[in-house]
Amino acid sequence: MLTEPQAVALQQQLRQRVVPEDAFVGPIRIVAGADVEYDKHSDLIAGAIVLLDADTKTVLEVATHVMKAPFPYIPGLFSFREMPPLLAAFRQLQHRPDVLICDGHGLAHPRRFGLACHLGVELDLPTIGCGKTRLLGQYPDLAPERGATAPLTDEATDEVLGLVVRTQTGINPVFVSVGHRISLASATALVLAMSEAVRLPETTRQADAHARQALLAALQQQ
DNA sequence: GCGACAG
C-alpha cells in the first residue's frame, strides 16, 4: 500500500495536470454520478457509477464494484480510499459520460487535489466536486433561496476554492468545486440543473442508492 | 500545543 507521504507526493505531482476551465466539446448529454458506500461491520466498500440522461434524468447505465477498503480514511487523502472501487466500476461501463459529478471536493482541498480532480485526471474526463460538507475554506452567509451562491475562500491565500450553492430554498447548501476540464460556472450550472427538486444532484442520489444495493447484495452472498 | 478534519 501507498504510504501517507507517498500519497501526498503523488497528489502534488498530479495536481499540475488539472485543467480548471471548460475543455470539452459538444452538449452535455450523459452525466455520471459516483459514490461509495461503507459496511459498518467489515472493511468492505462498494463503489457505484451511474449514467443519467442530462435532460430527462433517466438512468441509462449502472456499474458497481465491491472490494476491501484499500486505504484508511484520512482527510485530504480521501481519493486513495474511494478511487479504486470507482475506477473498477467505471471500466465496466459501455458508454462514456460527458461529465462526472463526484460526492466529495475537487479543488476545494488542502493541496487543491480532491477526489474529483484525481478521478478527472485519471480518466481524462470533465469532473465536478460536489460535497455535502466543508473540508476547508470560509464563506459568508448565503441567501435562503434556491440558486443562491457564495464564494468558498481560503483566507490564508485569498484563493476562491469553489462555490457554496443552495440547491433548495431553506435547505443546507452544497459545496461545488472544479474537478477537471470544466469551469466553476459550468460546474455550478450543472449541479443546479441536476438538483431541481432535491438537495443533492440526482446523479449522486442514484449512485448512493446503487452502491448501497451492491454492498448489501455482496454481504448476503458472503 | 490546540482545533479542524470530504466519506
Added chain:
DNA sequence: ATCTTGTCGC
C-alpha cells in the same frame, strides 16, 4: 460513512 423511526415544526 455508520448507529435509526417516528416525530416535531414550518
